[in-house]
Amino acid sequence: MPPVVSVRNISRRFGYRLILDRVNFEVEPGEVIGIMGPNGAGKTTLLRIVAGITKPTSGEVEVSGILAMVGHSSMLYDALSASENLRFCARLYGLADEGTIDSTLDLVGLSKWRNQRVGTFSRGMTQRLAIARALLVDPPLLLLDEPMTGLDDTAAEIVYQVLLDLRAKGTSMLIVTHQTDPVVQLATSMGFLVGGRMEVIEKVDNRSASDIAARYKEIVHGG
Amino acid sequence: MARVLSAAFTIAVKDLAIELRTKTAFMSALVFAILVLAILFFARDPTAVASIDIAPGALWVTFTFAAIVGLNRSFLLERENRALDGILLAPIPRSSIFLGKLLANLAFVFTVEFISLPIFVLFYNVEVWSRLPALIAVIAMTTVAFVSVGTLLSSMVVRTRFAELMLPLLLLPFLVPPVVGAVQVTSRILAARPLSEMLGWLKLLVAFDIVFFVLSLLLFEVTLEE
Amino acid sequence: MTKADQAASLSVKGRIITGLALAGMMGVYIRALAYTPIEQTQGPAQKIFYLHAPAAMTALGAFAATGLASIFYLWLRDQRVDLFAAASAEVGVVMSVILLTTGPIWGKPIWGTWWSWDARLTSTLFIFLLFVGYLVMRGALEEPVIRAQHSSVIGIMGLVLVPFIHLTVYMFRTLHPTPVILKPSEPSMDSPMLATFLLSLAVYALLYIGLVVQRYALAVLREARSEEAANGIS
Numbered sequence: 001m002p003p004v005v006s007v008r009n010i011s012r013r014f015g016y017r018l019i020l021d022r023v024n025f026e027v028e029p030g031e032v033i034g035i036m037g038p039n040g041a042g043k044t045t046l047l048r049i050v051a052g053i054t055k056p057t058s059g060e061v062e063v064s065g066i067l068a069m070v071g072h073s074s075m076l077y078d079a080l081s082a083s084e085n086l087r088f089c090a091r092l093y094g095l096a097d098e099g100t101i102d103s104t105l106d107l108v109g110l111s112k113w114r115n116q117r118v119g120t121f122s123r124g125m126t127q128r129l130a131i132a133r134a135l136l137v138d139p140p141l142l143l144l145d146e147p148m149t150g151l152d153d154t155a156a157e158i159v160y161q162v163l164l165d166l167r168a169k170g171t172s173m174l175i176v177t178h179q180t181d182p183v184v185q186l187a188t189s190m191g192f193l194v195g196g197r198m199e200v201i202e203k204v205d206n207r208s209a210s211d212i213a214a215r216y217k218e219i220v221h222g223g
Numbered sequence: 224m225a226r227v228l229s230a231a232f233t234i235a236v237k238d239l240a241i242e243l244r245t246k247t248a249f250m251s252a253l254v255f256a257i258l259v260l261a262i263l264f265f266a267r268d269p270t271a272v273a274s275i276d277i278a279p280g281a282l283w284v285t286f287t288f289a290a291i292v293g294l295n296r297s298f299l300l301e302r303e304n305r306a307l308d309g310i311l312l313a314p315i316p317r318s319s320i321f322l323g324k325l326l327a328n329l330a331f332v333f334t335v336e337f338i339s340l341p342i343f344v345l346f347y348n349v350e351v352w353s354r355l356p357a358l359i360a361v362i363a364m365t366t367v368a369f370v371s372v373g374t375l376l377s378s379m380v381v382r383t384r385f386a387e388l389m390l391p392l393l394l395l396p397f398l399v400p401p402v403v404g405a406v407q408v409t410s411r412i413l414a415a416r417p418l419s420e421m422l423g424w425l426k427l428l429v430a431f432d433i434v435f436f437v438l439s440l441l442l443f444e445v446t447l448e449e
Numbered sequence: 450m451t452k453a454d455q456a457a458s459l460s461v462k463g464r465i466i467t468g469l470a471l472a473g474m475m476g477v478y479i480r481a482l483a484y485t486p487i488e489q490t491q492g493p494a495q496k497i498f499y500l501h502a503p504a505a506m507t508a509l510g511a512f513a514a515t516g517l518a519s520i521f522y523l524w525l526r527d528q529r530v531d532l533f534a535a536a537s538a539e540v541g542v543v544m545s546v547i548l549l550t551t552g553p554i555w556g557k558p559i560w561g562t563w564w565s566w567d568a569r570l571t572s573t574l575f576i577f578l579l580f581v582g583y584l585v586m587r588g589a590l591e592e593p594v595i596r597a598q599h600s601s602v603i604g605i606m607g608l609v610l611v612p613f614i615h616l617t618v619y620m621f622r623t624l625h626p627t628p629v630i631l632k633p634s635e636p637s638m639d640s641p642m643l644a645t646f647l648l649s650l651a652v653y654a655l656l657y658i659g660l661v662v663q664r665y666a667l668a669v670l671r672e673a674r675s676e677e678a679a680n681g682i683s
Contacts, residue, residue, distance in 0.1 A: 015592050016672070016679035053311050054449050066314055075309035077300075079241045091233040092313035094226075117244075133309070372606070379599050383589040393586060393603065396579035400613040403621060423620055431613055438609060442602045445523060449595065 001029050002064060004141045004172045005050055010059035012045055019045045021196040022059070027141070032173040033201070034187030036216055041193045043176035044072065047143050050174060066093070068134035069143040074126045075133065078119030082110055082129050085118060086136055093137045100136060108132045109158055124155030131159060135166075142166065144175040148183055156182070184212055192219045227322065230315040234323025239330055241300060248296040249331065256289040256339040260346050278347040279409035283402050285343070286336055286362075287369065287395075293331040294373040295390050297324055298381040311447065321374060321443040328370045328377075336362055354412050361408045364428045368401035368435060369394070375439035378446040397435070404428045453673040460666035467659030473652035477645065485645045494558040499645055501551040503653040504544045505573065511541030511657060512580055512607065519604025522597060531597035532672070534604055535587060536664035538580050540657055545577035568622040572615050579607050593672065 003026040012020040019042040027033055037043050048054040050061055051069050069075075076085045086101045105111045108128040118126065127147070134142060147163070148156055163186055166173065175183055176193075184190070190212065191201040199219050204212070242249055263281040264274060301307035310320055340362075344351050351358055373394055380389040404424040411421045481499040488495035518534035552570045553563040564570075583603045590596035 013594075016676035018680075048308075051308075051312055053308055067312070069308070069312055071305065071308060073305035073308070075306050076304050077237070077241055077306055078303060079244045080237070084240065088233065088237045089309065089313070092230060092310065092315055094229075094314075375602070375606075379602060380586075382595060382599070383586060385589060389586055389589060392582045393579075396575050396582065396614075397606065397610055399575050400610075400617040403617050407621070427613070427616060427620065434609060434613075435606075438606060442605065445598050445602055448598055 003028050004031075004064055005174065006060075006062040007046075007050065008060045008062075010046070010049055010056045010061065012042070012049060012054065013057045014045070019196055020049070020056070023193075023196075023198045025191060025198060025201050027172050027174055029140070029172055030170040031189060032167055032175065032187050033189045033191055034184045034204075035174065035176045035191040035193055035198075036178060036184065036220075037176075037193035038220060042196045043193055044145055046193065047071075047145050047174065047176050051143055063141065065140045066137060067141040067143060068137055068139035069145070070127075070130050070134050070147050071145045074118075074130040076118045076126065076129060079117065081115045081117055082121075082132075083114040085129065086133060089133050089136055095137065104132045104136050107135065107162060122152070123150050124152045127151055128155055128158060131162060135162070139171070141172045141174070144173060144177075144183070146177050146181065147175065148177070148181050160186075180213070182209075185209060190215070192216065194220055227316050227319045230313075230319035231322035231326060234310065234320060235326035235330070238297070238300065238324070238327035242296075242327075242331065248293055249335070252289045252292040252331075252335045253338055255292055256285050256335055257342055259285040259288055260339065260343055264346055274347050275349060275413070278343070278349055279406045279413060281347065282340075282343050282409060283365075283406050285339060286332075286366070287398055287402055289335045289339070290332045290366070290369055290373060291391050291394065293335065294328060294370070294377045294394070295387050297328055297374065297377045299386070302381055307447075317444045317447055318440060320447070321378075321440055324378070325370060325374045328374050329366065332366050332370055333363075336366065349413055351413070354415065357412045358409065361405055361412065361425075361428070364425075364432060365401045365405040368428065368431050369398050371432070371436040371439045372397045375443055375446065378443065400431050401428060404431070451673070453670055456666045456669040456673065460663055460670070463659055463662030463664075463666055465659075466655060466662060470652055470656035470659050473655060474649075477649045477652050480648065481645050485641050486639070488642070491559060494555055497551050497555045499649045501548055501555060502646065503650040504547040504551065505569070506650065507653045507657050508541050508544035508548055508573065508577075509611075510654075511537045511544060511661075512576060512611070515541065515580070515583075516604050516608025516611075519601035519608070522601040523605075528593060528597060528672070529669075531593075531600060532668040533661070533665055534600060535584070536661045536668060538583055538604075539664055540660045542577060542580055542584065543660070544653075544657070545573060545580075548573060549577065566622070568615075568618045571618045571622075572611075575614050575618075576607070576611055579603075579610065583607065 005027040007023055007025050010020055010023045011018065023042075023046060025033070035043055035046065045054060047069070048071075049056050050063065051067065052061070052063070077088075080088070082105060083101055086104065090096060090101060102111065102114075105114050108131055110125065110128055110132065113121070113125065118129065121129065127150075131147070144163075147159055151159060160182060163173070163183065167186055173186070175187065177183055187204050189201060190204050192199045260281060263277065263284065267274070267277055298307070301310070311317075340358075343349070373390075376390060376393050376397075380386040380393065383389050404427045407424045408421045408428070477499060481496055485496075485499075487493055515534045515538040518530050518537065522530040522534060549570070552567070556565055556567070557563050560567075583600060586603065587596055587600055590599060
């Protein structure tokens with residue numbers, strides 16, 4: 001099968017700085033790639049380029065099929081309710097199935113709050129809804145930007161379980177995060193982005209969290 | 224094409240739903256319009272200048288500034304929580320974002336205009352009943368002109384510092400032809416002049432509508448790039 | 450040679466051209482005041498025409514250059530094209546200030562009033578304000594690529610707006626005649642007057658080139674400095 005995402009020689013300048021420097025990688029179907037790196041390494045920019053929101057200064061990105069993203073910001077409208085937000089999203093993708101909206105809300109445990117305005121939601125609830133927004137379209141590829149940051153325990157547990165189920169279902173994922181994030185344990189491959197360069201990308205094979213942390217230290221801080 | 228229009232419609236409905244929920248921009252624009260109409264009434268020497276003489280100008284100055292209030296809001300809405308990213312991710316042509324925003328802005332500005340029009344009639348004591356169709360036609364033509372340019376510029380200025388100040392600064396020069404034209408046509412309509420006397424201005428308005436709608440649509444995608 | 454060195458040498462060339470243009474302008478003044486006959490209907494006031502008309506033409510030319518460069522920017526996506534567009538707009542604004550001040554000075558004796566909403570002066574006023582807005586917007590954007598994109602949108606829109614503004618002001622004017630003491634028809638220039646005018650136009654064109662080259666070089670230099678600062682090169 002062809003890769004879900006091919007990133008070829010991507011560079012990106014912002015202002016007067018080179019944020020990404022000739023990055024190459026591919027995401028195979030069913031693969032979950034975790035990309036780690038220090039702050040300012042260009043992780044978010046990379047994700048936004050794959051999503052097609054930001055244009056690369058040079059290089060090419062090829063994505064087969066649709067994708068969904070859970071970003072730093074929720075991409076939700078505070079003045080609309082949870083179900084209205086999802087309905088808007090569904091219509092943009094040409095879907096109009098109320099049943100899917102209900103079941104997706106159920107999946108992230110927000111059925112009870114379906115008619116509540118998003119502006120009144122806690123950070124955890126907002127993040128769950130942001131994930132619901134992404135899952136609504138049943139994307140073959142999901143992009144996640146530090147999905148667990150700032151979540152309370154309940155939300156973290158729900159989000160982790162949802163992602164675990166997605167992996168089992170064969171959804172490809174690209175997750176950018178830092179090394180202490182529990183989601184790195186979902187990854188089948190690990191990439192390390194340092195100063196805009198993708199240093200290493202390698203299979204993980206059920207490595208423990210401490211192994212990953214050690215590997216991170218080795219690559220990012222040079223041993 | 225059907226896909227473009229249905230996506231545009233979805234975006235417009237969403238914008239209006241939010242506006243209906245909050246009503247902040249709408250109420251501000253409306254109160255603002257009424258205030259401007261009232262202030263302009265007093266901004267003259269009543270013994271020297273009849274209110275009917277300044278009425279067309281007052282109407283269009285009011286509409287212009289009320290529209291700017293609505294246009295400022297248009298893309299600020301998408302800034303909060305980076306909601307625009309969510310639209311950009313969807314498999315829809317980017318021109319449908321422009322059309323959706325344009326539709327919502329038109330609905331917003333038309334609503335403000337049609338509520339302030341009777342107030343204008345009341346304040347300035349103008350005879351409009353028999354000329355209402357003509358007046359509505361010129362309002363529609365002019366509003367399309369400045370909402371087209373305004374939607375494009377609104378998408379641009381949200382990324383600048385002082386967005387609310389930047390919009391009028393950039394937009395007003397573009398409003399010179401449509402607003403001058405609209406005032407000329409309106410004063411002739413109110414004075415019950417024959418159509419032949421306003422034909423030149425109407426042609427200018429139509430030409431402006433077509434040229435700047437197409438140009439704004441074409442250039443819009445540039446304003447989304449990052 | 451680094452970018453900064455190239456810019457610095459370009460800036461020197463710009464200064465030389467500007468110097469030549471300013472010397473030429475002195476020549477134009479001397480020729481206009483001492484060696485060009487006085488126009489019969491307008492009298493000495495007409496002398497300001499040698500300063501006013503070339504400034505007007507240069508200003509419009511400068512804004513047109515900004516508009517065209519904006520189109521080329523969207524096509525080529527080369528930051529240098531954007532820097533040229535901005536330099537040209539800035540010089541256009543300066544030229545507009547010259548024409549907008551000399552216009553009323555000429556208008557006072559000829560029209561009997563400083564400002565008479567003359568069609569051409571009014572059009573230029575609006576276009577001048579549009580490009581001031583263009584420059585203000587550039588100042589409110591940090592990221593150079595986004596600044597270039599937004600500027601090119603305004604540049605292109607402005608290019609298309611100019612004929613509409615001309616038409617609007619012209620249509621408005623034909624309905625409202627202005628008070629005129631002396632009716633200034635198209636100045637019927639005899640050959641020494643025409644020669645002075647053409648000389649002045651050439652000098653202004655040279656001044657435009659000199660100023661744009663300097664301004665462009667300065668912008669390149671500033672970009673180079675910002676790039677060094679952003680990447681921590683001391």
